[in-house]
Amino acid sequence: MVPRFCVQCGQMLHERLLPGDHRARRVCPACGYVAYENAKPCAGVLPTQDGQVLLARRAVEPYFGRWDIIGGFMEHDETPEEAALREANEETGLTLALDGLLGVYHDVYGSSGYSTLNVYYIARIVAGAPRPYDDVSELAWFPQDKLPTEMAFPHHIHQVLADWSRWIRRSANH
Ligand SMILES: [Zn+2]
The missing domain is CATH 2.20.70.10 (Ubiquitin Ligase Nedd4; Chain: W;)
Incomplete structure (x- = not known):
């Protein structure tokens, strides 16, 4: 833009x-x-439990109704870690702990024309049970062999989930 x-x-x-x-x-x-x-910084989490990842169905445009990674735009005065945990709490009600950086990914935000830089963390649940809030209509756990195909932000999300699957296999071997 x-x-x-x-x-x-x-x-x-x-x-x-x-x-x-x-x-x-x-x-x-x-x-x-x-x-x-400049790309707008975003942060998000892949809550992981028993080899499955918690994903969120979007209740807002762009990509209304598609599955997405839990997260959102960073505020100017927070770290990526703080933003990831805040967004996760707003969208799921969960208290999470971060287990490591999965990666950093560039994308374009829908048809707006501006680009995003997405920082994603592996996370685990510390407290709470997942419930959809905010701009999320549904939450569900997905194993690596049954990930949804119709995802939001397809330019980078398939790479994120491939990297997450690799992370799952690596941590299962240790
Ligand atoms: Zn001027």
Whole structure:
């Protein structure tokens, strides 16, 4: 999503290659503001129990009704770990503990055009029973050989679940 107007003074932005930069940016001719475009950071969890992962069915667009990884957008003043645990609690009511970083994945957020950087953790339940809240309509456990095929955010989620399956097999061998 390329901004057209300056957020500081409202002038129309112009595309310019700034000295020392490697790609053109939208720059304000009046105040010099540069509209850098960065991926929005998101954090999430794969709660894992008896070789199964807890997934959430989305009750919001984009990808309404599709299965998704539990998580959401990070606030500016929280760490990825804090965001992952907060989002998990908001969407499931669960208190979780993180067991390690699964990976970091880039994607595009629906048709909005802006991109996301998704930080995902393996997690385990410390307290509570999963119940859907917030922007989630249903929660369910899936084993690695019966993962849903119609997933939200298909650009990165299949890779996440493949990495999770590898993590499950590795931890089963120890
Ligand atoms: Zn400006």
